[in-house]
Amino acid sequence: MVNIPMSAVSIGGRDLAVRRFAASDAFFRLLTRSAAYFVLTLLGGFLLTLVFGAWLALSTFGISFFTSQSWNPNPDILKFGALAPIYGTVVTSTVAMTLALPVGLGIAVFLTELCPLRLRRVIGTAIELLAGVPSIIYGMWGLFVLAPVLQNLENNYLVPAVSEIPILSTIFAGPSYGQGILTAGIILAIMVLPFIAAVSRDVFQTVPPVLKEAAFGLGATTREVVTRVVLPYSRVGVIGGAMLALGRALGETMAVTFVIGNDPKVRASLLAPGTTISSSIANEFAEAKEAMHSSALVALGLILFVITLIVLAAARLLLLRMNKQAGA
Amino acid sequence: MFKHAARSVRAAAIVTTLGSMPSLAQAADITGAGATFPFPIYAKWAEAYKAQTGIGLNYQSIGSGGGIKQITARTVAFGASDVPLTAKELADGGNLTQWPMVMGGIVPVVNLEGIKPNELTLDADTLAKIFLGEVKTWDAPELKKLNPDAKLPSAPILVVHRADGSGTTFNFTNYLSKVSADWKSKVGSSTSVEWPTGIGAKGNEGVANNVAQTKGAIGYVETAYAKQNKLTTTKMINKDGKPVEANAQSVQAAAANADWAKADNFYLIITDQPGAAAWPISASTFILMPKEVKDATAAGEALKFFAWAYKNGDKAADELDYVPMPANVKELVAKSWAEIKGPDGKPLAGM
Numbered sequence: 001m002v003n004i005p006m007s008a009v010s011i012g013g014r015d016l017a018v019r020r021f022a023a024s025d026a027f028f029r030l031l032t033r034s035a036a037y038f039v040l041t042l043l044g045g046f047l048l049t050l051v052f053g054a055w056l057a058l059s060t061f062g063i064s065f066f067t068s069q070s071w072n073p074n075p076d077i078l079k080f081g082a083l084a085p086i087y088g089t090v091v092t093s094t095v096a097m098t099l100a101l102p103v104g105l106g107i108a109v110f111l112t113e114l115c116p117l118r119l120r121r122v123i124g125t126a127i128e129l130l131a132g133v134p135s136i137i138y139g140m141w142g143l144f145v146l147a148p149v150l151q152n153l154e155n156n157y158l159v160p161a162v163s164e165i166p167i168l169s170t171i172f173a174g175p176s177y178g179q180g181i182l183t184a185g186i187i188l189a190i191m192v193l194p195f196i197a198a199v200s201r202d203v204f205q206t207v208p209p210v211l212k213e214a215a216f217g218l219g220a221t222t223r224e225v226v227t228r229v230v231l232p233y234s235r236v237g238v239i240g241g242a243m244l245a246l247g248r249a250l251g252e253t254m255a256v257t258f259v260i261g262n263d264p265k266v267r268a269s270l271l272a273p274g275t276t277i278s279s280s281i282a283n284e285f286a287e288a289k290e291a292m293h294s295s296a297l298v299a300l301g302l303i304l305f306v307i308t309l310i311v312l313a314a315a316r317l318l319l320l321r322m323n324k325q326a327g328a
Numbered sequence: 329m330f331k332h333a334a335r336s337v338r339a340a341a342i343v344t345t346l347g348s349m350p351s352l353a354q355a356a357d358i359t360g361a362g363a364t365f366p367f368p369i370y371a372k373w374a375e376a377y378k379a380q381t382g383i384g385l386n387y388q389s390i391g392s393g394g395g396i397k398q399i400t401a402r403t404v405a406f407g408a409s410d411v412p413l414t415a416k417e418l419a420d421g422g423n424l425t426q427w428p429m430v431m432g433g434i435v436p437v438v439n440l441e442g443i444k445p446n447e448l449t450l451d452a453d454t455l456a457k458i459f460l461g462e463v464k465t466w467d468a469p470e471l472k473k474l475n476p477d478a479k480l481p482s483a484p485i486l487v488v489h490r491a492d493g494s495g496t497t498f499n500f501t502n503y504l505s506k507v508s509a510d511w512k513s514k515v516g517s518s519t520s521v522e523w524p525t526g527i528g529a530k531g532n533e534g535v536a537n538n539v540a541q542t543k544g545a546i547g548y549v550e551t552a553y554a555k556q557n558k559l560t561t562t563k564m565i566n567k568d569g570k571p572v573e574a575n576a577q578s579v580q581a582a583a584a585n586a587d588w589a590k591a592d593n594f595y596l597i598i599t600d601q602p603g604a605a606a607w608p609i610s611a612s613t614f615i616l617m618p619k620e621v622k623d624a625t626a627a628g629e630a631l632k633f634f635a636w637a638y639k640n641g642d643k644a645a646d647e648l649d650y651v652p653m654p655a656n657v658k659e660l661v662a663k664s665w666a667e668i669k670g671p672d673g674k675p676l677a678g679m
Contacts, residue, residue: 175484262528287393
């Protein structure tokens with residue numbers, strides 16, 4: 001047997017252990033870092049692929065790709081302009097947010113401030129279920145149930161009612177197909193409503209009770225508590241939820257394709273058929289056999305990507321400015 | 329947990345076997361993709377063929393454009409298109425061959441309360457004007473003149489067209505271009521055009537559904553879809569100035585003058601044909617296959633199916649208002665199959 005001093009063994013052991021820990025730490029760091037970088041690579045890759053694929057269309061049509069609404073995949077003509085899909089995407093999302101935001105916030109306020117405890121659980125679950133309904137179901141419901149009802153209401157009541165009013169008669173000019181920009185906006189509103197409601201409810205719950213109680217103690221009404229205490233305290237979360245919803249509305253494909261009428265034209269009337277970026281791609285990609293047609297569709301994808309980035313950036317900026325104001 | 333997983337796997341397996349489109353499980357299935365126009369008859373043939381031979385057909389009715397794309401990429405054994413390809417297009421697709429499989433009619437369908445099928449009559453000019461957005465209401469003078477006895481509402485005409493690339497659209501716009509100079513200069517003829525008005529729907533199914541859903545709508549579908557969805561079809565005034573209904577006889581009458589023997593690569597469009605009984609918007613639907621086949625077994629099975637359909641499929645075609653190809657055309661086509669060769673350079677037909 002070789003005689004090794006006890007202390008040497010233990011020092012060597014600790015050394016080894018420390019080194020092993022360091023190695024495992026370094027490995028762990030590498031692992032998480034590569035995971036993080038992977039996202040960056042992925043994003044860059046997406047962007048590159050899109051730009052590469054879109055290049056043919058963008059270089060051929062130049063700026064007119066963004067200003068023209070002529071979308072003609074006829075192999076003898078092949079002229080593409082993205083104005084109509086861009087317009088449709090922006091307008092349907094705007095309609096959706098205009099309808100969904102007040103209702104969603106209303107639901108959240110009711111659930112956190114006014115609702116009896118037992119009902120709260122029921123409504124909360126219903127909202128979560130609504131969020132889980134696949135978009136194709138909304139699309140089918142929109143086409144088979146909502147569209148005929150809307151067609152009847154719009155043609156028989158809305159259009160005649162506003163026909164004499166200057167601006168409204170243009171925005172709500174008939175005839176209505178039951179399908180169109182407005183119908184798509186309504187379907188999108190229903191689809192994003194649970195997101196807004198659920199996120200707002202969660203952030204409203206983070207408002208410290210002591211703040212609300214203090215406000216009530218000063219004689220504030222429920223409305224005042226909500227608008228002066230709850231909303232200012234939780235605005236970051238609410239805006240986050242709204243942006244999440246807007247992101248879904250901008251990119252939603254299937255449900256919109258069912259009810260928007262799929263007609264690449266810019267029309268002033270909300271009742272007129274239109275198209276969105278994602279529904280154009282869904283409708284046409286499988287059979288775009290001309291290289292220019294495929295490229296134009298990829299360019300549409302690129303534009304949607306950029307729009308989404310702008311929305312996210314705008315949300316960040318907005319939050320930053322609000323935080324600064326709150327801090328000052 | 330395990331049990332649960334096993335159960336869902338089993339459930340999935342059952343769903344797969346029950347599904348009308350057999351997938352992965354049967355590797356021997358014939359694969360095809362393309363036109364929605366002939367899908368009802370291909371599905372019916374496939375059902376009978378499967379009962380006899382045990383070999384199924386996995387046909388994706390994704391539109392003619394998609395069919396051409398898929399056969400060019402060779403992801404299926406055959407492509408189907410309602411648009412015949414020119415010699416150049418056949419070469420561009422990697423040396424393809426084509427032949428007509430069956431003929432049918434494209435019929436305007438409307439959704440108007442109180443109007444029965446074939447009660448309404450349209451002529452070429454009015455049809456073009458409706459789809460140009462120039463005739464806007466159902467009680468327009470053009471329509472009243474054609475239908476003095478029909479109770480036409482003063483409702484707006486809502487146009488439904490295809491949103492995807494489609495052979496049905498190709499034949500429909502080909503007809504409108506032949507009969508209306510306005511249409512030819514403003515819109516033209518193609519698998520997808522820039523529509524002046526209306527909403528777009530995907531596939532013959534989509535147009536049928538949307539017309540059924542929308543009061544005051546007019547669309548165009550293959551006759552089998554009109555029949556299956558119980559849509560209100562219209563009569564058309566044909567080239568000879570006679571009103572006709574869309575059915576097997578009137579399509580047959582339109583095909584009577586077609587001279588397939590003289591058509592290069594069977595390139596022939598049969599819209600706006602002369603004849604007192606001829607349906608003006610008749611169309612043939614085509615099969616596309618590569619001349620040099622990589623997977624000889626799959627292509628051989630596909631050819632066997634087509635030979636079987638030519639031989640045994642006429643009755644089924646009739647029932648769905650499709651028109652079988654005449655016997656002499658079938659012979660010509662069968663001869664043309666000698667061009668389809670396997671990797672060893674031997675013809676696959678009659679294997």
